[in-house]
Amino acid sequence: xxxxxRARSQARTAQSGTTQxxxxxxxxxxxxxALLASAVAVCLLAAAAPxxxxxxxDRLYPYLGNPGYDVASYDLSFTYPGSNDKPLQAVTTxxxxxxxxxDRINLxxxxxxxxxxxxxxxxxxxxxAGEDLVVTPEHALAKGDxxxxxxxxxxxPEGAKDQDGGxxxxxxxxxxANQADAAHLVFPCNDHPSDKARFTFHITAPNGYTVVxxxxxxxxxRVGTTTTWTYRSRHPMATELAQVSIGxxxxxxxEGPHGLPVRDVVPSADAKALEPWLAKTPDQxxxxxxxxxxxxxxxxxxxxxxxxxxxxxxTQTLSLFEKNLFTExxxxxxxxxxxxxxxxxxxxxxxxxSPRTWSDVWLNEGHATWYEALYAExxxxxxxxxxxxxxxAASDGWRAAxxxxxxxxxxxxxxxxxxxxxxxxxxxxxxxxALRQEIGRSAFERLERTWVREHRDSTAGTADFVRLxxxxxxxxxxxxxxAWLYGEKTPPMPGHPDWKASKSTKxxxxxxxxxxxxxxxxxxxxxxx
Numbered sequence: 455x456x457x458x459x460r461a462r463s464q465a466r467t468a469q470s471g472t473t474q475x476x477x478x479x480x481x482x483x484x485x486x487x488a489l490l491a492s493a494v495a496v497c498l499l500a501a502a503a504p505x506x507x508x509x510x511x512d513r514l515y516p517y518l519g520n521p522g523y524d525v526a527s528y529d530l531s532f533t534y535p536g537s538n539d540k541p542l543q544a545v546t547t548x549x550x551x552x553x554x555x556x557d558r559i560n561l562x563x564x565x566x567x568x569x570x571x572x573x574x575x576x577x578x579x580x581x582x583a584g585e586d587l588v589v590t591p592e593h594a595l596a597k598g599d600x601x602x603x604x605x606x607x608x609x610x611p612e613g614a615k616d617q618d619g620g621x622x623x624x625x626x627x628x629x630x631a632n633q634a635d636a637a638h639l640v641f642p643c644n645d646h647p648s649d650k651a652r653f654t655f656h657i658t659a660p661n662g663y664t665v666v667x668x669x670x671x672x673x674x675x676r677v678g679t680t681t682t683w684t685y686r687s688r689h690p691m692a693t694e695l696a697q698v699s700i701g702x703x704x705x706x707x708x709e710g711p712h713g714l715p716v717r718d719v720v721p722s723a724d725a726k727a728l729e730p731w732l733a734k735t736p737d738q739x740x741x742x743x744x745x746x747x748x749x750x751x752x753x754x755x756x757x758x759x760x761x762x763x764x765x766x767x768x769t770q771t772l773s774l775f776e777k778n779l780f781t782e783x784x785x786x787x788x789x790x791x792x793x794x795x796x797x798x799x800x801x802x803x804x805x806x807x808s809p810r811t812w813s814d815v816w817l818n819e820g821h822a823t824w825y826e827a828l829y830a831e832x833x834x835x836x837x838x839x840x841x842x843x844x845x846x847a848a849s850d851g852w853r854a855a856x857x858x859x860x861x862x863x864x865x866x867x868x869x870x871x872x873x874x875x876x877x878x879x880x881x882x883x884x885x886x887x888a889l890r891q892e893i894g895r896s897a898f899e900r901l902e903r904t905w906v907r908e909h910r911d912s913t914a915g916t917a918d919f920v921r922l923x924x925x926x927x928x929x930x931x932x933x934x935x936x937a938w939l940y941g942e943k944t945p946p947m948p949g950h951p952d953w954k955a956s957k958s959t960k961x962x963x964x965x966x967x968x969x970x971x972x973x974x975x976x977x978x979x980x981x982x983x
């Protein structure tokens with residue numbers, strides 16, 4: 455859909471004097487003066503009020519997101535200086551609809567120097583408040599306005615104090631890891647998955663570097679000693695899923711199901727060694743399509759970064775992996791393949807269908823863990839029932855440590871990614887296993903396909919899943935989900951009355967994402983997001 459500016463509201467236009475009513479009653483001169491003085495006083499009071507950080511009230515990340523507008527698109531320009539320990543010069547342009555009258559606009563931005571801000575082409579005042587950039591335009595914005603906010607700033611790859619994520623420094627450049635709350639360490643934004651938008655990236659780097667970002671390439675322009683690479687996403691995306699890779703990289707191309715373009719980004723020196731892993735992606739996409747339907751985006755691929763992150767990440771259309779996952783001999787082949795499928799399945803669950811709040815994260819990670827385990831069962835003869843029985847035994851301990859799957863505990867102070875505990879991985883996959891036991895395989899598989907089809911390119915929450923599951927199964931499942939998602943104790947497993955829960959928490963420290971049972975040769979890092 456082509457987005458075009460909407461006409462200014464009648465109320466806004468009337469203030470300019472172009473639509474005044476001829477029948478408006480006359481106001482005595484002395485009353486006019488009093489009203490004018492009152493209005494000026496109110497304006498001065500509003501202007502004098504100090505800027506304050508806002509949020510949309512997310513239970514787990516209350517400072518994230520901002521009320522009053524809905525972002526339609528981001529246009530991000532970064533200039534890489536050729537060294538990954540120096541700030542990038544950047545311009546962020548945001549097109550948005552206002553959903554309320556605004557005299558200030560709050561953006562999430564907490565790690566960079568702001569040089570200037572414009573609103574609709576006019577200079578605007580700005581100030582920092584908490585983790586917000588508070589912008590005051592020349593004129594207040596009326597509800598229903600289409601507005602453009604342009605911020606010139608730096609984007610610092612050096613880690614922020616007490617902050618996790620943002621730019622990831624690789625051996626030869628940079629990548630991004632913005633989940634869950636770190637996109638605003640890279641660029642000004644409305645940093646919450648409930649406000650998805652389309653993205654355009656323009657990245658300028660010295661010649662000799664390769665740049666890849668979310669979406670498809672839309673141009674490469676070389677001028678002197680630098681090259682500017684442009685990419686565009688065709689589908690809306692949450693800020694936490696943005697990805698930019700800058701490095702001495704090789705891009706390998708292949709074709710997926712239905713002619714889907716697949717491109718992988720690897721360190722040039724390792725391209726040949728990594729190719730056997732990359733060649734698996736088309737068949738893995740076909741496997742996922744057989745379970746839940748057509749791949750939801752315009753392209754896919756794997757970014758293998760020479761970096762130490764401790765996790766893999768489902769950045770939209772270009773999943774981030776540590777290169778040494780594929781070169782560490784202690785990880786069995788079946789295990790590595792299942793991790794590839796974990797991030798791939800997120801393209802449906804978490805990326806195309808994004809969580810409405812961060813309390814709904816079990817829908818992302820539970821489903822990714824489910825298809826990771828199902829793939830291992832069907833291709834490597836690793837029975838899911840064994841994994842689920844082990845998860846059941848640990849489930850009460852996971853709930854005590856991290857909260858039940860549908861009501862995870864808030865991240866620990868100074869460890870914002872500690873949200874990612876075992877309760878929302880194998881603990882949430884256990885909920886899906888119980889659901890399949892409860893409603894039967896056929897109904898469960900219909901539910902999965904219907905879920906990703908009905909909520910494609912949008913957001914959805916736990917209540918939506920409960921309603922759809924009840925509709926597909928033909929019975930009210932609210933009581934079932936209340937017990938499994940919110941109970942302090944794990945309910946009895948349908949079909950397995952002999953399964954016993956304990957208070958063991960044998961897999962998982964807060965702050966890393968678990969990825970299932972450890973290979974026997976080496977304990978599994980808690981790595982997938």
